[in-house]
Amino acid sequence: MSEFDAYLFQKLEEVEQAGLRRSLRVLESAQGAEVKIGGRSLLNFSSNDYLGLANHPALARAAGEALATFGTGAGASRLICGTSRLHEDMESAIARFKKTEAALSFSTGYAAAVGAIPAIVSPEDVVILDKLCHASLVDGARLSGAVIRVFPHNNLEKLRSHLEWARREHPQGRVLVVVESVYSMDGDLAPLADIVSLKEHHGAWLMVDEAHGVGVLGAKGQGLVDLLGLTDRVEIQMGTLGKALGSAGAYLCGSAILRDYLINRSRSFIYSTAPPPYVAAAAQAAVELLETETGQGLVTRLRDNIHRFAEEAGCESPTAIFPIVIGDEREAMDAAGALLEAGFLVPAIRYPTVSRGSARLRVVVTAAHSAEQISFLAKTLRELD
Ligand SMILES: *Cc1c(COP(=O)(O)O)cnc(C)c1O
Numbered sequence: 001m002s003e004f005d006a007y008l009f010q011k012l013e014e015v016e017q018a019g020l021r022r023s024l025r026v027l028e029s030a031q032g033a034e035v036k037i038g039g040r041s042l043l044n045f046s047s048n049d050y051l052g053l054a055n056h057p058a059l060a061r062a063a064g065e066a067l068a069t070f071g072t073g074a075g076a077s078r079l080i081c082g083t084s085r086l087h088e089d090m091e092s093a094i095a096r097f098k099k100t101e102a103a104l105s106f107s108t109g110y111a112a113a114v115g116a117i118p119a120i121v122s123p124e125d126v127v128i129l130d131k132l133c134h135a136s137l138v139d140g141a142r143l144s145g146a147v148i149r150v151f152p153h154n155n156l157e158k159l160r161s162h163l164e165w166a167r168r169e170h171p172q173g174r175v176l177v178v179v180e181s182v183y184s185m186d187g188d189l190a191p192l193a194d195i196v197s198l199k200e201h202h203g204a205w206l207m208v209d210e211a212h213g214v215g216v217l218g219a220k221g222q223g224l225v226d227l228l229g230l231t232d233r234v235e236i237q238m239g240t241l242g243k244a245l246g247s248a249g250a251y252l253c254g255s256a257i258l259r260d261y262l263i264n265r266s267r268s269f270i271y272s273t274a275p276p277p278y279v280a281a282a283a284q285a286a287v288e289l290l291e292t293e294t295g296q297g298l299v300t301r302l303r304d305n306i307h308r309f310a311e312e313a314g315c316e317s318p319t320a321i322f323p324i325v326i327g328d329e330r331e332a333m334d335a336a337g338a339l340l341e342a343g344f345l346v347p348a349i350r351y352p353t354v355s356r357g358s359a360r361l362r363v364v365v366t367a368a369h370s371a372e373q374i375s376f377l378a379k380t381l382r383e384l385d
Contacts, residue, residue, distance in 0.1 A: 018329070019329040019330040019333065019350070020329060020350055020351060025037055026038075030054070030055040031044075031047055031049050031054040031055055032044065032049075032052065032054075032055050032368055033052070033366065033368040033369045033370070033373060035345060037345070040343075041343075042340070042343055042344060042345045043343055043344050043345065043369075043373050043376070043377065044345045045344060045345060045346045045363050045364055045365065045369075045377055046345045046346055046347045046362070046364060047364060047366065048211075048212065048242075048243035048244070048364060049243065049244070049246060049366060049368070050215045050216055050243065050244040050302055050320050050364070050366050050367065051215050051221070051244050051246070051290075051295075051298045051299065051302060051366065051367045051368075052246075052298065052366055052367050052368030053215075053244065053245060053246025053247075053286050053289070053298075054246040054247075055246075056246060056286075056289070058285050058286075058289050058294075059246050059247065059282040059285045059286055059289075060282075061285070062281045062282055062284065062285035063247075063278040063279070063281050063282040063285075064278075065281070066086055066277050066278040066280075066281035066282075067278040070084060070086060070276075070277040070278060070281075071276075071277075072276055072278070073273075073276055074273055074274035074275065074276055074277060075273070075274075076273060076274070077269075077270060077271065077272060077273060077274060078263075078269065078274045079263070079270055082273060082274030083274065084274070084277040084280065086277040086278075086280040086281050086284070087105060087274060087275075087277065087280045089280075089284055090105060090280040090281070090283050090284040090287075091103045091104060091105055091251065091259075093284045093287045093288060094239075094251050094253060094283075094287055095253055096287075097220070097222060097287045097290065097291065098222055098223070098225075098226065098231070098237060098239075098253050099222070099226060099231050100231060100237065100253040100254050100255070101254070101255050101256040101259075102253065102254070102255065102256040102258065102259035103251045103252065103253035103259065104251060104252050104253075104258075104259045104262050104263065104266075104269065105241070105249050105250065105251045105275070105280065105283075106249060106250045106251065106252070106266075106268060106269060106272075107248075107249055107250075107268075107272055107273075107274075107275045108240075108242070108248070108249060108250055109134075109136060109209075109211055109238070109239075109240040109242070109249075109250035110136040110139075111250070111268040111269075111272065112136075112238055112240075112250040112251065112252055112268070113134070113136035113137045113139070113140040113209070113238065114136060114139055114140040114143055114268050115140075115252075115262065115266035115267060115268030115269050116140060116207065116236060116238065116252050116262065116266060117137070117140030117141050117143070117144050117146075117176065117178065117207070118140060118143045118144035118145075118267070119261070119262055119265040119266040119267070120144075120174075120176055120205070120207075120236070121144045121146040121174055121176050122144065122145060122146060123144075123145035123146060123147075124146075124170070124172065124173050125144070125146040125147070125170070125173040125174045125175065125176065126146055126147045126148075126149060126166040126170050126173050126174075126175045126176070127141040127144060127146045127147070127148050127149070127175075127176050127177075127178060128148075128149045128150075128151065128159065128162045128163065128166065128175065128176070128177045128178070128204070129141055129148065129149075129150050129151075129177075129178045129179070130150070130151060130153055130154065130178070130179045130180065130183075130190065131150050131151065131152050131153045132153045132180070132183045132185070132186060133178055133179065133180060133209070134180065134184060134209060134211070135353075137178050137180075137207075137209060140178075141178065146173075146176070147166075147170065147173075149162040149165070149166065153183070153186075154188070154190060154191060156191060156194050156195070156198065159177070159195065159198060160198055163175065163177075163198060163199070163201075163202035163204055164202070166202075166204070167202055167203070174204075174205065175199075175202065175203070175204035175205065176204065176205045176206075176207060177195065177198075177199045177204050177205070177206045177207070178206075178207045178209070179192075179195060179206070179207075179208055179209070180208070180209040180210075180211065180212070180213075181208050181209070181210045181212075181213035181217070181223055181224035181225060182210070182211075182212035182213045182216065182217070182224065182318075182319045182321070183212070184211065184212050184321070185321075185323060185349055185353060185354050185360070185362060186321070186323050187212075187317045187318070187319045187320070187321025187322060187323060188317070188318065188319075189224060189318050189319070190208075190224070192208065192224055192225065192228055192230060193228055193230065196230050196233045196234065200233065205235040205236070206233075206234050206235055206236070207234075207235065207236040207237075207238065208224075208225055208234050208236070208237050208238070209238045209239075210223040210224065210225065210237055210238065210239040211238070211239060211240045211243055211250075212243065212319060212320075212321060213225075213239075213319075214239045214240075214243070214244050214245065215243070215244020215245060215290070215299070215302075216244060216299075216302065216319050216320050217319070220290050220291060220295065220296060220299065221244065221290050221295070221299045223237075223239065225237055234254070235254055235258070236252055236253075236254050236258065237252070237253050237254060238250065238251070238252050238253075239251055239253075241279075241283040241286070244286075245283055245286040245287065246282065246283075246286050247279055247280075247282040247283035247286060248275065248279050248282075248283075249275050249279060249280075249283065298367045299367070301367040302320060302365070302366060302367040305320075305365045305366070305367060305369055305371075305374055306319070306320055306365050308365075308371060308374050308375070309322065309363070309365045309374050309377070309378060310322075312374065312375055312378035312379070313363075313377070313378040313381055313382070314382075320364055320365050320366065321362065321363075321364055322362070322363040322364070322365065323349075323360045323361070323362055323363075324360055324361040324362075324363060324381070325358055325359075325360040326348075326359055326360055326361065327357055327358060327359060328357070328359060329348075329350045329351065329356075329357075329359045331359070332348035332349070332350060332359035332360060332361065333348045333350075333359075335348065335361055335384065336348035336361060338384055339361070339380065339381075339384070342380050342384075344377055344380065346361050346362070346363055346377075347361070347362055348360070348361060349361075349362045363377070363381075
């Protein structure tokens with residue numbers, strides 16, 4: 001073993017000792033309620049494909065047609081020669097769906113977050129984040145060089161005191177509050193109406209990541225911001241195209257000026273090759289599907305499945321994410337192992353994705369599950385208890 005590999009091996013051993021070693025699991029089938037791993041068929045309760053669109057014929061058809069016409073690659077950054085009609089059309093569809101003036105897409109949600117925050121704030125400014133914000137938002141805040149303040153999850157009093165502190169200590173600086181609408185590992189909601197009032201009272205701006213809200217909340221799945229009628233009071237909304245929207249990438253939406261500004265200042269947009277046009281076509285088909293009765297049916301079916309699981313498993317969630325907190329990292333791994341034995345793919349989520357000692361099973365219910373599949377999981381979980 002080279003000295004380099006020996007060093008890495010030693011580091012990996014430490015991860016292993018802590019019960020935090022991760023490895024990849026290879027799927028031999030498409031995303032869906034049932035997946036194949038190692039020749040075994042498993043019921044998949046781990047995906048963020050909330051509406052079952054990742055393998056939906058409407059999206060596959062749109063992507064296939066775009067693939068035939070526009071090929072596999074975008075060739076360059078959007079600003080060089082990579083912007084396709086399909087990117088523009090998809091962004092218009094998203095802006096319409098989200099009821100904002102404009103939207104700009106990125107190759108991933110991670111890229112959107114690290115592209116947005118440093119474009120908006122600088123070292124003389126302040127970013128205030130919820131403690132449970134996704135790593136991409138934390139990294140975006142760090143990359144901006146702004147002063148960072150973190151408030152305990154959904155703690156409005158602490159948010160208020162950070163806002164007061166920022167106004168007092170950085171009177172010239174801009175203040176950006178960053179939250180999610182639905183927290184990815186807990187499935188709970190942000191008290192968005194109160195957060196909007198607070199940030200307005202203190203003259204701050206707000207960015208809301210709707211990665212797990214879109215497709216799940218709101219009349220047609222437009223997310224929590226729309227459901228609460230707050231669209232015009234949130235400066236930046238973010239969402240991903242790879243979760244409920246069944247494609248890949250992400251978007252930031254808000255005013256038309258925000259879009260122009262990001263095109264000029266967002267480094268992960270400027271210095272990165274555009275996603276292939278067929279990916280945009282699939283995302284656009286997803287948004288358009290949600291505006292039809294078929295799409296509405298999927299959103300309703302997801303809600304029915306959420307209620308069914310909540311009732312039968314004896315737990316509650318306002319969204320499709322059900323955290324079953326176990327605590328100890330190894331015990332969580334054992335529980336996930338037992339479920340795997342029983343034929344279920346339910347991941348154990350450990351540090352550093354969640355805080356130390358709060359390891360959990362993360363069950364995600366989707367529109368693609370049948371009533372029987374959901375009952376079967378609820379029954380198995382009760383028996384494991
Ligand atoms: C998944 C996720 C992201 C990152 O999006 P990708 O498209 O997967 O890179 C950002 N924010 C939240 C809250 C997420 O759950």
